[in-house]
Amino acid sequence: MSQRSADLRSGRYSEVGQVYLLTSVVNGRQPLFSNWRTGRYVVDEFRRAQQAGVADSLAWVVMPDHFHWLVTLKKGTLGMLIRRVKSASALTIMRAGCTPHRVWQKGYHDRAIRREEDLLAVARYIVANPLRAGLVKRVGDYPLWDAVWL
Structure with missing residues (x-):
């Protein structure tokens, strides 16, 4: 079965040029x-x-236990993109001795952003995550975020 067939069977469709909000979770929600x-x-x-x-x-x-990533898909599929990021980061994390266990839960969540005016709202949601989680008092105090609108 081709990757495109597998994506369609799971209800997932990847469109080059489309903006997506991607979320993936650490195995067992470990921080x-x-x-x-x-x-x-x-x-x-x-x-x-x-x-x-x-x-x-x-x-x-x-x-601490997941990521949100707002991207424009340039080539390939979302599945290929997520596999690339998760497998390479997991390999590096395990080689660095940060964990002996599986790094990522299987799968990921994706949401296509269809309207241009929704982009900034989604970006604000992403970068405000540490504030909502009570990790920092100001977004700028959190070290693991970025947005092109800065």
């Missing part, structure tokens, strides 16, 4: 990224995906 240095491994993979021309990052936050 693996409470250590921001470990979270930087995920950020490095977001940047590598952009450098490879697979996706353009618009906004992201790496929380």
Whole structure:
């Protein structure tokens, strides 16, 4: 079965040029990224995906037990993009000795952002995650986020 067939069977469709909000969760919701240095491994993979021309990052936050990533898909499928980021970051995290266990839960959540006017609201939601979680008093105090609108 082709990747496109598998994506369609799961109700998932990837469209190049479309903006998506992607969310993935750490296995068992463990706060693996409470250590921001470990979270930087995920950020490095977001940047590598952009450098490879697979996706353009618009906004992201790496929380202690999950990430949100607002991207424009440039080539391939969402499944390929997420597999790339999760597998490479997991390999780096395990090699660095940050955890001996599986890093990511299976799967991911995606939501297509269909209206241009929704982009800023979604980006604000993403970068305000640490505030809502009570991790910081100001967004700028949290080390694992970015947005192109800065």
